Amino acid sequence: MLDKNLKGNHHKLLYYRYRPTGVEEAKVRKVRDTEQAYRKKELEKIYIPEDEVKRFSLDKHGQPIPYVDGHMTVISNYIYDYWGHFFSAEGVALYGHLKRYCYGDKDYCWPDLNLISQKMNKSRNTIKKILLTLERHGFVLVFNVQNADKNNMEESPLFKVRKKVPFLPMDLYEQLPTELKLDHDRYMQGIVEQFDQILRLDPSIDYSEVYEEVINKGTVVRKIKTPLELDKELSNKIKVLENEISDRDRQVWDMALTSMQSKLSKPSYDTWLKNTFCIKRGSNYTVYSPSNFVSEWLQSRYDKMIREAISAIDSDFDQVDYDFLNYNSFNQRGE
Template identity: 30%
Template structure:
């Protein structure tokens, strides 16, 4: 008997699913306040497109330990959520989780409610307050928020798609230490009756999100795509490749360059690595390096593959089978 597909009534083809991630760059915004010119840095974000198959495969319940339950543990929600998680996340975040969970009927672990309705039910006037509590819930692995664009409505924004944790996780050791003294004692009593449950040291949802974003694709504006085409036509291959890198690839490149700058003398670093571009393909166990000239290609290929293997091991704890060094112009091949 085939397992029931809860997603069969959801029209995934209709929507573009994505997450907005920081680029690490900022724009300078000048505003006047009380007659004075105030300068602020505003972070620049980019959209990373996700395949719906990756979204479907999110299982928040694989992270952390589940609370053991009995018939005495529930009012409308598990008492553990109200007694302990509320002290960590705040009552508003807990209430938002309950509202989202309310829409996950018939055993589903996803929903896409109208957020204006949620806002009205919580009687919270500020959209930013709701967004803040979404961030809190995502931080502790209660939800994963996926933004959507409706392709049947002129690519307008639709309400977010949420993956929602079905079972309340136990606090980690780190979070238990943050409880007020009275609640800490109550939690000790709870664990004493839980018959040897092993707690996680910390709760960190970052690995789940990183795994989700690893296969994402950058959603580029028309101006960004046009700029890339200009770079390609002009033969400015280094700038073209850098413009094509995802946020994660840019982050890795920065980490690799920092490592190599410390590893080598300044002349060696600037000669062989400063202008290198690194692309890591974990799925195919491949590490690609693009360099400016054949001299650098030959030298790195003959002298420094062991160093690069060690770098991947130390920074990312990865053992990559194949390292390829190519020229910038080979990127399009």
């Protein structure tokens, strides 16, 4: 018989995290019957072995406060008094809800977030935002879960929860309001006197690096997009660019093309520059081409000429970037 998983049953569970790929996808949504184009960060799934999830512990990081009689309620008063300034009352409440499910030595749980959101009278999206705050400060790490025995059906997430409360790092202590900082000083002095030891607040821990260590032990699985999905993605990207390109962008590029056309043979111009356009974002221009090959060719062979052509019209820019897409329909609609 298979060993029990972290949720206490015999199903084969898959634990994973999402990580931004660095690529933004073009999306379109309807707002009051009007299509609205926007960009969304593309995420990739990283599956982490169950042994790594089990072995991972937030309590290895940061200096845990010692147990002091009278300083403990359901959770340490230190949470209410000092961490709560950074968590907000909702963050403290959510941490308490999660910790209550971590019985005995367990530092993980899988409660129903919908039920917790009802108990806290907060929307599920608000709960997710609070979770991000708890993750950022190293109190909770969320692992999404799929059931491999049920065709990879999504299950409730698994939460790894810090059980030993750490002292505030020095930089957060410095951010406390004056009155709260003085109160923290008195608290620390009481600890020093009771335990007869010197305590110093540690520097901050970058928990994104801590999480990256466990993520790097996983396996990246990227979704293979169907031709239909790729077509829709392209259509969405075109709509985003249509909303983004300005009359000034068109004017600058038309003038730049005229300048470059006089320096190139007709075959060269038609091959590399005829079906291009540009958009200025901040202090950078991006030149769009109909294929990756053309984009790479422009960057490697014509970058200097393109910069000079743009600079003659608009000298207020830092760099020129290159991107590509099949945008025949974009060109037709923009003309």
